[in-house]
Amino acid sequence: MRLRAPSRLTGTVALAAALAVALTGCVxxxxxxxxxxxxxxKDTFVFAGSSDPATLDPAFASDGETFRVARQIFEGLVGVExxxxxxxxLLAETWDISEDGLEYTFHLKEGVTFxxxxxxxxxxxxxxxxxxxxFTGLAATESLSYYYNAVFGGWGEDSKYESCAASEATTAVVxxxxxxxxxxxxxxxxxxxxxSPTALEEFAADExxxxxxxxxxxxxxxxxxxxxGPYTFVEWKTGESVTLEAFDGYWGExxxxxxxxxxxxPDGTARRQALEAGDIDGYDLVAPADVDALTEAxxxxxxxxxxxxxxxxxxxxxxxxxxxxxxxxxxHAVDREALVQATLPEGTEVATQFVPESVSGYSxxxxxxxxxxxxxxxxxxxxxxxxxxIEFNYPTDVSRPYMxxxxxxxxxxxxxxxxxxxxxxxxxxxxxxxYLDTIQGGAGHGLHLLGWTGDYxxxxxxIGTFFGAASxxxxxxxxEIFQVIDEAxxxxxxxxxxxxxEANEALMDFLPGLPIxxxxxxxxxxxxVEGYPISPVQDEVYSVITFTE
Amino acid sequence: MLRLVVQRLLLxxxxxxxxxxxxxxxVRALPGGPVTSMLGxxxxxxxxxxxxxxMGLDQPVWVQYGKYLARLIEGDLGTxxxxxxxxxxxxxxxxPATIELTLVALVLAIxxxxxxxxxxxxxxxxxxxxxxxxxxxxxxxxxxxxxxxxLKYLFAVxxxxxxxxxxxxVTMVATHPTNFYVLDGLLTAEWDAAWDxxxxxxxxxxxxxxxxxxxxxxxxxxxxxxxxxxDYVRTARAKGIxxxxxxxxxxxxxxxxxxLTTIGLQVGLLLSGAVLTETVFAxxxxxxxxxxxxxxxxxxxxxxxxxLIAVVYxxxxxxxxxxxxxxxxxxxxxx
Numbered sequence: 030m031r032l033r034a035p036s037r038l039t040g041t042v043a044l045a046a047a048l049a050v051a052l053t054g055c056v057x058x059x060x061x062x063x064x065x066x067x068x069x070x071k072d073t074f075v076f077a078g079s080s081d082p083a084t085l086d087p088a089f090a091s092d093g094e095t096f097r098v099a100r101q102i103f104e105g106l107v108g109v110e111x112x113x114x115x116x117x118x119l120l121a122e123t124w125d126i127s128e129d130g131l132e133y134t135f136h137l138k139e140g141v142t143f144x145x146x147x148x149x150x151x152x153x154x155x156x157x158x159x160x161x162x163x164f165t166g167l168a169a170t171e172s173l174s175y176y177y178n179a180v181f182g183g184w185g186e187d188s189k190y191e192s193c194a195a196s197e198a199t200t201a202v203v204x205x206x207x208x209x210x211x212x213x214x215x216x217x218x219x220x221x222x223x224x225s226p227t228a229l230e231e232f233a234a235d236e237x238x239x240x241x242x243x244x245x246x247x248x249x250x251x252x253x254x255x256x257x258g259p260y261t262f263v264e265w266k267t268g269e270s271v272t273l274e275a276f277d278g279y280w281g282e283x284x285x286x287x288x289x290x291x292x293x294x295p296d297g298t299a300r301r302q303a304l305e306a307g308d309i310d311g312y313d314l315v316a317p318a319d320v321d322a323l324t325e326a327x328x329x330x331x332x333x334x335x336x337x338x339x340x341x342x343x344x345x346x347x348x349x350x351x352x353x354x355x356x357x358x359x360x361h362a363v364d365r366e367a368l369v370q371a372t373l374p375e376g377t378e379v380a381t382q383f384v385p386e387s388v389s390g391y392s393x394x395x396x397x398x399x400x401x402x403x404x405x406x407x408x409x410x411x412x413x414x415x416x417x418x419i420e421f422n423y424p425t426d427v428s429r430p431y432m433x434x435x436x437x438x439x440x441x442x443x444x445x446x447x448x449x450x451x452x453x454x455x456x457x458x459x460x461x462x463x464y465l466d467t468i469q470g471g472a473g474h475g476l477h478l479l480g481w482t483g484d485y486x487x488x489x490x491x492i493g494t495f496f497g498a499a500s501x502x503x504x505x506x507x508x509e510i511f512q513v514i515d516e517a518x519x520x521x522x523x524x525x526x527x528x529x530x531e532a533n534e535a536l537m538d539f540l541p542g543l544p545i546x547x548x549x550x551x552x553x554x555x556x557x558v559e560g561y562p563i564s565p566v567q568d569e570v571y572s573v574i575t576f577t578e
Numbered sequence: 579m580l581r582l583v584v585q586r587l588l589l590x591x592x593x594x595x596x597x598x599x600x601x602x603x604x605v606r607a608l609p610g611g612p613v614t615s616m617l618g619x620x621x622x623x624x625x626x627x628x629x630x631x632x633m634g635l636d637q638p639v640w641v642q643y644g645k646y647l648a649r650l651i652e653g654d655l656g657t658x659x660x661x662x663x664x665x666x667x668x669x670x671x672x673x674p675a676t677i678e679l680t681l682v683a684l685v686l687a688i689x690x691x692x693x694x695x696x697x698x699x700x701x702x703x704x705x706x707x708x709x710x711x712x713x714x715x716x717x718x719x720x721x722x723x724x725x726x727x728x729l730k731y732l733f734a735v736x737x738x739x740x741x742x743x744x745x746x747x748v749t750m751v752a753t754h755p756t757n758f759y760v761l762d763g764l765l766t767a768e769w770d771a772a773w774d775x776x777x778x779x780x781x782x783x784x785x786x787x788x789x790x791x792x793x794x795x796x797x798x799x800x801x802x803x804x805x806x807x808x809d810y811v812r813t814a815r816a817k818g819i820x821x822x823x824x825x826x827x828x829x830x831x832x833x834x835x836x837x838l839t840t841i842g843l844q845v846g847l848l849l850s851g852a853v854l855t856e857t858v859f860a861x862x863x864x865x866x867x868x869x870x871x872x873x874x875x876x877x878x879x880x881x882x883x884x885x886l887i888a889v890v891y892x893x894x895x896x897x898x899x900x901x902x903x904x905x906x907x908x909x910x911x912x913x
Contacts, residue, residue, distance in 0.1 A: 058753050058766040073749055080870070084662060091620075170632050171617070171625045246662035267661070267671060268862030270748045290748040294860040295870060298727065299743050303860070306734045306742040426873070469621040481619055500622065 072287035074558070074571055077294045077303055077312040081267060086234055086250035087219040088161060089168070091175040093567060096219040097313075098291055100570050101273055102144075103222030103256030106135055106154065107213055109568045114336055114387055114486035116213050120149065120223055120257065121201075126522070130208035131191075137199040141280050143225035144261045151195030156226035158193045158203060160235065167237040167244040176220035176484070180209060210518055210525065211487040217568070218484055228255035259283050259572040269293060275572075283572045284560075297428070304328065304553060311554035311561070317374045317433050320551055328553050329561075332376050335385050335547035336565035337431035338491065339480040341442060342542040346472040346504030347420065354412035356540045359476075360398035362405035362449040363442050365545055372437040373548045380544035382533045383492050387565060390488030390517070390529025395537040405449040418452040420475035422467055427460030430550045431480035438478055438545065468502050477502075485566060488529040489518045492536060503541050510539055586896050590889065597888055598650060601881045602643050646881075655885070656878030660871065665882035669864060674757040675745055676863030678775075679855070680848045682783030687790040688841065695798025695837075696830070699806065710795050717792025722851055726785040726858040733781060743860035746775050782859040786851050790844040797840045801833035808832070834905055842898030846891050 078094045087099035108119030121135040141149040161177045162184060168174060169184040181188045189207040196202055205212075215221065229235070234249035254262050259281065260273035273289040292309060294300045300312040301319055305326065315323065315330065324330050343359065345351040365379045382395045409417065423439040432438070436457075443453040456474075458464040468477050479502070484490050489497075492514055499506040513535050517528035554561050559575045562568075613626045613635070630636045634645070649656065655665035698710035734742035746752060746759050752771035754762045760779070763772020805811060806829055814828050852865030860866070864883060871879035 058768055075748055081661065083660075167632065170629060171620075172629050172632075175620070244662060245657050245664070250662070267663070267668070268867065269745060272748075292744060292748045292860075293862065294743050295866065296857050296860065299730075299858055299860050302730050302735055303743045306730075306738060308734075308742050308744070308747075465618065465621060470623070470626075479619065494620070498622075 071576055072285060073290060074286045074288070074311075074574060075290045075292060075309045076571075077292050077300045077309045079293075079295055079297075079300075079314070081265075081293055082271060082291075084246055084250035085252065085254040085262065085265065085271075086224070086247065087222050088177070088224070088234075089173040089237075089250060090220065093313075096567065097569070098271055098273075099219040099222060099254075099256075100258070100568060101260040101289055101572075102254050102258045102262055103219060103224065104258050105216055105219070105222050106137075107216040109217050109486075109564065109566055111562060112334070112564060114483070114566045116217055116486065119217075124213065126213075130210065130522075131205045133203040133205075133212065135201045135203065137201065138280070139199055141257050142278055143228070143257050144255045144276055144278075145225050145228050146278075147225045147227040147255075149223060149257050150198045151201040152198075153223060153226050154201040155193035155195050156229075157221075157223055158190060160224075160226075160229065161221075162188045162190050164235065168235055170244075173237065173244060174220075176215070176218055180212065180215045180221075182207075182209075208519065210520075210522070211485070211489060214485040214487045217566070222256055225255035228253055259570060260289055279572075281572065285575045286571045289571055301553075304555060307555070309555075310558055311552065313550070313552045314428070314430060314433075315551040315553045316428070317372075317551070319553075320374060323553050327556050329556065329558065331552045331554065331561055331563040332374070332549045333552060333563050333567070334387060334565040335377065335549045336387060337480060337482040337550075338380055338383055338385055338547055339431045339438070339478070339545045340380075340383065340542045341545055342468070342477045342479055342502060343540075344472070344474050344477070344502070344504040345541070346501075347475045349412065349414050349417070350419070350475065351505070352412050352414070353540065354408045355414060355417070357398065358405040358408035358412070358449065359446065359451070360540060360543045361401045361408065362451070363445045363543060363545075364400040365543075366400060368438060368441040369546050372434060372441060373546055374433070374551060376549040377546050380546050382537050383495060383542075383544050384488055384533060385483070385491075385547040388483065388486060388488055388491065389526050390492075390533060392530035392533045394530070395534050396540075397537075398540075398543070402445075402449050409449065409451075416452070417450070418454055419446070420454045420456055421446075422456045422458065422464065422474045422477040424460040424464040424478065425457050427464075429480065430482050431548055432478060433548060435478050442476075469500070471501055472504055483566065488532070489514070492529075492532060493518060496536065496541065505541060507539065510535060510541075583896065583900065586892075586899070590892055593892065594885060594888065597885060598647065598881070599643070601884055602646060605877050605880055606639055606642075655882035658871075658876055658879045660874050660876045660879070665878050668867065668879065669883060669886050671757060672862060672864045672867055675759075675861060676849070676852050676856070676865060678745075678758055678760060678779060679782055679786060679852060679861060679863060680845070682779045683786035683790065683848055683851075684841070684844070686783055686787035687794050687844070690787075691791045691794030692798050692837065695795040695800075696802050696833075698795070699799045699802035702803065707799075710799060714792035714796050717788040717795075720788065722785055722788065722854045723858050725788055726782070726855055729781045729785055730858070740781050741778050742781075745778050745861055746771065747778075750774050778861075782855050782861050785858070786848060786855045789851060790841075790847060793840060793844065794837060797837050798833065801836050802829060805829050805833045831905060835902065838898060838901065838905065842895050845894045849887055849891070 078097060080094050082095040082098045083090050083092055084095060087095060087103060090096065104120050106119060106121040107116050109115060110117040120138050120141065122138050123136045125134045135154065137151060137154065143149055147153065161174065164174050164184050171178055178184065181190050189205050189209050191204045191206040194202045229249060232247065232249035232253040234247050237247060238245045252265060259276055259279045261276045263272040263274050265271045270293065271291040275283045275287045294303055297316055303309045304312055320330055343350045343356050349355045369377050369379055381397055382392065384391050421439065421443060423435050425436065427435065443455065446453050458467060467474050468479060481491060481494060496503065496510055496514060498511060513532045517525060517532045520528040552563065557577050559577055560573050562570060562573050613629050617625055634642060657664055658668055661668065694710045694713065698707040701707060730742050733739050741747065750771055752763065752768055753766045755765060756762055759775035760772050763769065763775055811828050814824055852863060853869050855861065856863045856866035857869050868883050871883070
């Protein structure tokens with residue numbers, strides 16, 4: 030066999046071409062008639078997220094990318110007042126709470142249907158509450174129904190939720206066996222969205238399969254979410270995009286956005302370039318360094334009211350950080366004003382306590398720690414510590430909404446500490462998993478940077494998360510602190526705000542760490558996109574967006 | 579030939595078994611673990627212990643490995659911790675994207691690299707020769723992600739000739755029977771979809787081809803330089819053989835052997851280059867997914883994908899070995 034190379038090549042090409050021609054049209058196009066043309070940009074809003082949603086069933090989610098999609102498809106009993114974190118009526122128009130805080134009567138909006146024509150009524154509400162309570166096996170774990178556990182304290186018999194009665198078609202009565210003071214605020218979370226009982230059953234939403242090594246997505250969670258929201262689900266191409274379409278039977282108004290595409294662009298720079306190239310209409314968590322350049326180029330930058338906190342943690346299991354004078358000295362040594370000016374987005378202010386200003390238990394009367402290096406030195410002398418060397422842990426490879434650039438804060442803070450004679454021993458580690466594991470998994474750390482983005486307007490959601498119980502992160506076991514927080518949580522509604530203020534004041538005297546700031550996250554949209562409903566708790570539904578050309 | 583193929587396929591078994599042990603040990607040796615990454619700021623020791631028990635991570639390592647191996651033999655690679663979908667399904671839906679991208683890069687690398695190297699060798703010291711050196715140096719030294727960034731800035735943002743990210747415009751309605759988007763467009767006669775997918779392949783394909791292109795060009799140049807001075811070429815020329823025949827049958831054919839080996843090895847390089855390229859271009863293939871799996875300590879995906887990639891790599895090299903025989907009759911007889 031002696032074939033000449035050129036003829037072999039020619040033969041191959043010819044064969045491939047013949048094959049291509051022969052195969053063309055073999056597979057039927059699934060395009061609908063008339064939709065062959067690319068949809069025009071006018072009624073489609075393309076938003077880039079950093080990853081796929083974890084699932085389409087928000088009851089099994091606790092992350093921002095999932096909730097961003099869920100907010101368009103689903104609605105809860107409770108919503109939030111636009112632009113704030115305060116609870117507001119949504120599918121429930123009003124609600125009454127019994128004296129003892131155990132009975133919630135929700136009066137529902139009439140004439141609402143799910144995307145599959147199932148009526149939204151008290152039966153549907155009860156079906157959802159019963160569903161959450163009765164999660165079993167893998168469904169009843171924090172990796173899936175995290176928020177149900179966080180709010181109701183467990184599943185099944187352990188749950189603080191007792192029962193639900195549909196006394197009338199539009200009245201649902203939810204009974205608890207122990208008070209859940211933050212219930213109304215918590216119900217605004219997408220995890221507590223109202224989902225169609227018909228669809229939940231048809232697509233086996235609760236049958237979480239999988240071996241012990243990982244739960245699998247259910248049929249419902251993969252491709253059949255049915256809510257009452259302005260958009261219905263069309264398609265999820267994993268790793269690429271989720272497409273939604275306006276719901277004809279929606280009870281409210283839908284402005285210009287008839288189609289939403291959430292596209293996945295994991296890399297931050299790639300998101301910016303995609304916006305600049307006109308491939309997307311908007312993206313979230315713009316890097317602070319990109320804000321000015323994008324604004325100058327004509328893009329609209331929205332600053333989300335801060336609902337987060339960045340702090341410098343001090344581990345009391347690492348002496349001498351257990352000495353209050355040392356902690357005070359550190360607090361006075363750090364020039365937070367300069368740090369915020371130099372390294373955080375515009376509009377960010379120095380924090381005085383462990384909750385942002387928009388949270389109801391925020392107190393004006395906490396002890397403050399002004400920048401005063403002399404005082405810091407004096408306090409260290411008083412504490413009798415000399416040649417102090419402290420380990421300072423900070424994460425690399427991470428940008429959180431409350432912490433866009435950890436290395437920059439580390440540098441600013443250590444420079445300030447060196448100024449008052451403290452030697453800093455830097456320990457940098459990749460955020461995941463080493464850093465988190467060092468801080469949360471054991472006692473071997475000194476100072477560290479961490480923070481939190483709030484879920485809903487509730488003080489406990491911040492200080493309870495940090496200081497509700499003894500933890501490796503803080504290394505202290507202070508019964509008084511735990512008690513004052515717990516009492517505030519369980520105080521009657523009218524006394525709660527005052528009690529939380531007191532707790533915040535106690536915390537700032539005890540000074541377990543130094544609150545630094547509530548950085549303002551930015552979101553960028555293309556020119557011509559008007560009315561983006563920016564929200565501190567990311568309750569952003571695109572039905573109100575309009576396009577101008 | 580058949581014996582060679584069977585032998586090599588059988589060799590895969592101990593290779594994969596050894597690899598599975600290594601991967602299992604490596605992934606377990608990483609600090610922290612999936613639990614920390616799942617809980618993030620919400621971590622508490624109690625919650626972590628509960629999830630670990632639920633996932634079986636609290637059992638002895640050899641028990642975990644035994645279970646893993648038992649499932650592996652049944653063809654079950656586990657479920658991704660991050661996406662909740664079976665690892666095999668994730669691989670199969672994303673692999674076509676990577677194949678498409680790799681093929682484009684390979685075609686560019688071969689299509690440009692071999693002629694460039696050939697001309698450089700035939701006209702040693704000419705402008706083309708010097709140009710080929712410069713191109714090779716740039717290709718090897720410029721990091722892929724930087725090249726990708728520059729290509730995007732020029733051709734997507736400034737000139738707007740090509741899209742900046744993704745495999746297809748998100749507003750494009752298209753049918754996907756095979757998940758090879760260009761092929762899908764051709765099969766279903768959705769020409770605009772095929773064209774759109776091709777446009778999306780240009781920039782990432784170019785970025786990814788840079789290193790193999792450089793290496794193939796250098797390799798071809800070296801091989802052709804050597805062959806063209808060989809005795810048998812001189813003899814052929816002296817016999818007055820036609821120039822085109824001399825080129826194709828005596829020089830190129832003989833020079834292609836080392837180049838072919840290089841191309842086989844480049845496939846592995848392309849797969850690892852795809853990690854960066856796919857991340858930068860949000861091109862949803864196995865590379866980008868693997869990168870995300872590393873960041874989120876997604877054990878099953880790390881283990882499963884590396885195993886599957888090893889199989890692919892071994893098969894590609896087997897094909898390369900077999901194709902030696904097609905080019906060089908001497909080897910065919912030995913086999």
